[in-house]
Amino acid sequence: MTLLMGAVAYDPKVVTIWEGFRRFLVDHGLPFDFILYSHYERQAEDLVAGRIDAAWNSPLAWVRARRLAGAAGARLEALVMRDTDRDLRSVIVVRGGSGVESLSGLDGATVGVGAVDSPQATLLPLSLLRNHGLAAGTNLTIRRFDVGVGLHGDHVGGERDAARALIAGEVDAACMIDASHLLFAREGLFTASSTRIIAETEPYDHCNMTTGPSADPVLAARFRELLLGMSYEDAELRSLLDLEGLKTWRPGRTSGYQALESAVDEARFYGEDGALLADDYRP
Amino acid sequence: MTIDLEDLGLDAGGYLIVQRALRDLPIGSRLAVHGRDPALRVHLAVWSREQGHGIDLSGPAPTVVKGSATTARWSRARRAGDPGPDGTLPHADVRWGLAMRGALVEEGGPPLHADLIDRGVVWAEAAQQLYQHGAARQWNPDTAVRWDAPFALPSEIEGAVVQVMTYLVENEYAAMQIPAGFIARMHPHYREVMQVLAIQVADEARHVEVFTRRAMLRSSEMGVSGAGGRASLQTLLDETDFSLAAFLLSVLGEGSFLDLLEFITRHAPDPVTREVAGLALRDERRHVAFGMAHLKYAADADRALLGRLRTAVERRHDALADTAGLNQDVFDSLVVLAAHAWTPESLRSGWNAVQALQKAMNEGRQRRLVQLGFPSDEAVELSALHTRNFM
Ligand SMILES: [Fe+2]
Numbered sequence: 001m002t003l004l005m006g007a008v009a010y011d012p013k014v015v016t017i018w019e020g021f022r023r024f025l026v027d028h029g030l031p032f033d034f035i036l037y038s039h040y041e042r043q044a045e046d047l048v049a050g051r052i053d054a055a056w057n058s059p060l061a062w063v064r065a066r067r068l069a070g071a072a073g074a075r076l077e078a079l080v081m082r083d084t085d086r087d088l089r090s091v092i093v094v095r096g097g098s099g100v101e102s103l104s105g106l107d108g109a110t111v112g113v114g115a116v117d118s119p120q121a122t123l124l125p126l127s128l129l130r131n132h133g134l135a136a137g138t139n140l141t142i143r144r145f146d147v148g149v150g151l152h153g154d155h156v157g158g159e160r161d162a163a164r165a166l167i168a169g170e171v172d173a174a175c176m177i178d179a180s181h182l183l184f185a186r187e188g189l190f191t192a193s194s195t196r197i198i199a200e201t202e203p204y205d206h207c208n209m210t211t212g213p214s215a216d217p218v219l220a221a222r223f224r225e226l227l228l229g230m231s232y233e234d235a236e237l238r239s240l241l242d243l244e245g246l247k248t249w250r251p252g253r254t255s256g257y258q259a260l261e262s263a264v265d266e267a268r269f270y271g272e273d274g275a276l277l278a279d280d281y282r283p
Numbered sequence: 284m285t286i287d288l289e290d291l292g293l294d295a296g297g298y299l300i301v302q303r304a305l306r307d308l309p310i311g312s313r314l315a316v317h318g319r320d321p322a323l324r325v326h327l328a329v330w331s332r333e334q335g336h337g338i339d340l341s342g343p344a345p346t347v348v349k350g351s352a353t354t355a356r357w358s359r360a361r362r363a364g365d366p367g368p369d370g371t372l373p374h375a376d377v378r379w380g381l382a383m384r385g386a387l388v389e390e391g392g393p394p395l396h397a398d399l400i401d402r403g404v405v406w407a408e409a410a411q412q413l414y415q416h417g418a419a420r421q422w423n424p425d426t427a428v429r430w431d432a433p434f435a436l437p438s439e440i441e442g443a444v445v446q447v448m449t450y451l452v453e454n455e456y457a458a459m460q461i462p463a464g465f466i467a468r469m470h471p472h473y474r475e476v477m478q479v480l481a482i483q484v485a486d487e488a489r490h491v492e493v494f495t496r497r498a499m500l501r502s503s504e505m506g507v508s509g510a511g512g513r514a515s516l517q518t519l520l521d522e523t524d525f526s527l528a529a530f531l532l533s534v535l536g537e538g539s540f541l542d543l544l545e546f547i548t549r550h551a552p553d554p555v556t557r558e559v560a561g562l563a564l565r566d567e568r569r570h571v572a573f574g575m576a577h578l579k580y581a582a583d584a585d586r587a588l589l590g591r592l593r594t595a596v597e598r599r600h601d602a603l604a605d606t607a608g609l610n611q612d613v614f615d616s617l618v619v620l621a622a623h624a625w626t627p628e629s630l631r632s633g634w635n636a637v638q639a640l641q642k643a644m645n646e647g648r649q650r651r652l653v654q655l656g657f658p659s660d661e662a663v664e665l666s667a668l669h670t671r672n673f674m
């Protein structure tokens with residue numbers, strides 16, 4: 001029996017990473033294989049249907065899989081996550097000279113967001129705005145930058161386009177994950193005083209490795225143990241861990257997805273049973 | 284511990300201050316970071332996460348909690364010897380890749396595709412000195428030779444010079460390609476040897492330049508290239524063992540060329556020919572010196588080496604037994620070059636000069652073989668087996 005994992009091919013490096021991890025896992029006695037998906041929705045559906053045993057899930061894919069599993073009476077477990085998946089924040093950014101000091105200053109503004117299915121650059125920041133009485137169609141115009149739809153925001157292109165639009169004056173504010181703000185500053189897209197952060201979300205969690213109903217408990221336990229045991233001191237693993245953007249795997253936790261669950265409901269993105277509701281979402 | 288970045292952003296280099304402050308703190312230590320950059324809190328949280336540190340945003344100043352990842356990255360790193368001339372190790376690890384000698388080398392990364400990785404196989408104690416000597420004595424082919432010096436030679440004499448130059452150039456090609464091939468196979472841990480070889484390649488490039496230019500100075504038609512001479516050079520190109528190649532090329536071949544170039548310098552019928560041969564001679568002395576220095580070192584490290592050198596000469600002799608060796612045209616041209624004129628008396632003196640040259644080459648080879656540790660009777664025998672092509 002083989003533990004079969006799904007991962008979304010949002011970038012060619014995904015092949016390098018999982019080929020490398022697969023070699024490590026197999027070398028350590030775990031029969032392991034993976035298949036690649038072109039987007040997260042089919043992966044979440046296949047996980048719950050037992051066609052794959054585990055899925056490297058985006059936070060939004062976790063939310064969808066959890067809802068599908070709930071409706072089907074299937075059991076999921078958030079097995080592990082990266083150290084870098086914990087306590088992220090999204091920020092809402094304005095131009096430095098704009099005079100907007102807080103969210104209330106965005107009444108009537110145009111806000112640039114990432115792809116329709118980006119938790120960090122669209123769903124979560126729009127929820128934050130909504131909680132401050134700012135909603136699309138009433139007192140806010142949303143300009144969406146749909147790059148890599150179906151990848152749940154893994155592709156940074158939408159956020160970068162929103163950031164460019166902000167600098168170009170095409171939008172009054174832009175939404176992005178905290179790491180992208182630092183990235184765009186390092187890249188020189190944002191210069192020292194060209195932008196100002198006016199709001200941050202509460203910390204939330206990002207990806208997790210989810211096991212589904214078909215996962216053999218013994219193999220899943222071994223999978224978890226081997227991932228948690230990956231050492232950054234190991235040069236071969238280190239290059240893979242660097243590519244995947246972590247120093248160490250941490251135990252999975254589900255406490256960091258509440259804000260996204262709410263945002264998904266508010267946006268009517270998925271139904272309580274995991275159905276795709278957003279009619280402008282074509283992964 | 285507390286630091287203050289003032290108004291420096293983390294995105295503009297502020298992380299360097301944080302990194303430096305964390306460097307000597309034990310894992311788990313807390314570093315409060317003050318500063319006036321409005322994005323400091325957000326950026327510090329991102330940076331800490333990316334670096335594997337914890338972050339505590341509950342207090343008035345964001346606080347980094349040192350993680351173990353930076354330490355982990357270097358925990359298995361090793362020093363690749365010492366940087367100085369005495370810092371080489373007997374064996375160079377291909378996993379060091381192109382790391383500088385003495386560098387702290389992180390594990391991982393692609394291994395170097397080098398097979399000359401043992402000191403005993405490549406080293407010479409005089410390598411650094413020979414490199415520095417060579418680097419200091421590079422000359423400019425354009426200005427080191429008085430290319431416009433007036434002279435006029437009878438066409439037969441000029442033709443002989445062109446033939447000799449044609450021969451020299453093909454030998455220089457071999458002398459340029461052989462060390463170049465070894466550079467690519469050598470572990471840079473033995474950088475002094477690579478540097479010597481690189482200077483040698485550059486020297487040969489200049490020899491190619493000046494010999495070609497002399498050949499074309501008065502003539503548009505070059506001399507002939509004999510199959511036997513090229514067969515002889517091909518056996519040098521085919522030698523993949525560094526020490527054997529150094530022996531056949533530098534000690535025996537370039538060693539013989541010292542006498543040849545001295546002969547041309549002494550008997551040159553014109554100033555340009557004299558000068559180009561003299562300049563090449565200076566460089567070749569160094570090439571021979573390196574070959575000798577290396578072989579003395581390698582023979583000390585491996586007592587069986589002399590036997591292998593002997594076999595290499597015999598094998599090459601057998602391989603070339605059915606070839607002509609030196610092109611008759613080259614031999615004749617050396618006679619004519621040294622004769623300076625087309626008279627019986629002059630040709631006799633040219634002939635005698637070439638006889639003396641061959642004797643000098645033979646004695647030179649024997650002398651070097653004895654210096655390497657061969658008994659004198661064996662040196663006589665081996666010198667006689669050397670290629671008739673000189674190189
Ligand atoms: Fe030369």
Ligand SMILES: [Fe+2]
Nearest residue numbers: 458537567570
């Ligand atoms: Fe040479």
